[in-house]
Structures are given as structure tokens and as C-alpha cells.
Amino acid sequence: MKKISTFLFAVAMAFALAGCSKEPVKLEAVMKENGSVHKDNAFDFKTVEEQRAQGRSNAETSAVMYQQQNPRIQGWDTIVKADTTHSSTCPQGDGWAEVVYMYVERDAGKPKNTSIEKATVMCSTVSTDQGCVMVSPVDNWSKHPAKAQDSKCASTLDVPFPLPKVAGSK
Numbered sequence: 001m002k003k004i005s006t007f008l009f010a011v012a013m014a015f016a017l018a019g020c021s022k023e024p025v026k027l028e029a030v031m032k033e034n035g036s037v038h039k040d041n042a043f044d045f046k047t048v049e050e051q052r053a054q055g056r057s058n059a060e061t062s063a064v065m066y067q068q069q070n071p072r073i074q075g076w077d078t079i080v081k082a083d084t085t086h087s088s089t090c091p092q093g094d095g096w097a098e099v100v101y102m103y104v105e106r107d108a109g110k111p112k113n114t115s116i117e118k119a120t121v122m123c124s125t126v127s128t129d130q131g132c133v134m135v136s137p138v139d140n141w142s143k144h145p146a147k148a149q150d151s152k153c154a155s156t157l158d159v160p161f162p163l164p165k166v167a168g169s170k
Contacts, residue, residue: 042088051091054163055083055125059097061168062123066132067101073119076101083125090153092161096122096146099132122150126159128166 060080067073079100083093103117122141124130135141149158 043091045088048086048088048091051093051161051163052082052086054165055086055093055097056080058125058163058166059083059099059123061166062128062131063099063121064168065128066121066123073101073103076103076119080123085151085153092154092156092159092163093125094149094152094154095124095126095159096150097125098135099123122146126163126166128168
């Protein structure tokens with residue numbers, strides 16, 4: 001009888017400890033299926049911020065390459081925004097970030113700008129080969145296949161997790 005009660009106690013403790021340690025769900029498998037995980041399995045803030053920073057760095061690299069190929073915007077200032085889809089349930093995002101190129105003219109010694117020109121592109125957060133696509137002043141983005149995925153969590157089959165560091169990015 002003592003052996004049976006010891007065995008039952010050991011089994012009960014094993015179940016109790018298993019509930020406490022909560023083995024992590026294979027998030028990669030879930031993310032491949034539908035792109036995001038449930039809030040109960042969400043990634044921590046640090047992971048999301050690391051992915052957001054890598055995505056911005058990758059988009060900036062693509063933006064620099066795009067700017068070098070386009071004489072109209074060479075020498076303009078660049079503002080790289082983050083992929084707005086990054087979250088604790090979608091750390092890889094949708095794979096695209098907005099970049100704004102700006103050219104500002106100002107009279108010497110005057111605080112007010114005399115003119116501002118802008119050009120906006122969407123740049124890949126994953127691949128320099130995907131590069132950037134013009135949004136304005138010429139809208140090529142609305143015709144681009146990736147536009148349909150914009151603002152939706154991408155499957156990790158399309159946007160890997162963790163985001164790779166593309167050549168030339170920080």
C-alpha cells in the first residue's frame with residue numbers, strides 16, 4: 001500500500017510541476033500556419049523591440065540603395081519608420097516599412113522653410129532584393145503584390161522570424 005501511495009504522490013507531483021513549468025509552445029510552427037500567435041503565447045517586449053529595430057535597419061538599408069538609384073531624391077533627408085504590424089503576437093510584422101525622403105529649402109538665417117518636397121516609399125524589412133516601392137508622388141504601391149499583405153501579420157513562410165540582418169544593415 002505504501003508503494004502505491006508513493007507512486008500516486010509522485011505522479012501527482014509530476015503533473016503539478018508540469019503545470020508550473022509550462023513548456024513553451026512551438027511558436028514557430030504556429031506562426032508558419034497563420035503568421036501570429038495567441039496573446040497567451042505572446043512574445044515579450046524585448047523580443048518585439050529587437051525585431052522592430054532589425055526591421056527598421058533593414059528598411060533603411062533598402063532605402064539607401066533605392067536613393068542611390070534615383071537621382072530625383074539623391075541628397076534628400078531620410079526618415080525611416082517602423083513596420084506598424086510588429087506586436088507581441090506578430091513580432092515579424094508584415095515585412096514592409098514606410099520611408100519618407102524630404103528635401104527642404106530655407107533662406108539663410110530664416111527659421112521658416114521656403115519649400116519642402118517629399119517622396120514616400122515602402123521598403124522591405126526582410127530583403128534588399130525586394131527593395132522599395134514608390135507610394136508618392138507616383139503610386140506604384142497600390143499595384144504591388146505586397147500591398148494586399150500591408151498591415152496584416154505575415155506568415156513566417158513569407159517574413160521570417162527572427163528577422164534576418166540584411167547585408168549592410170546595422
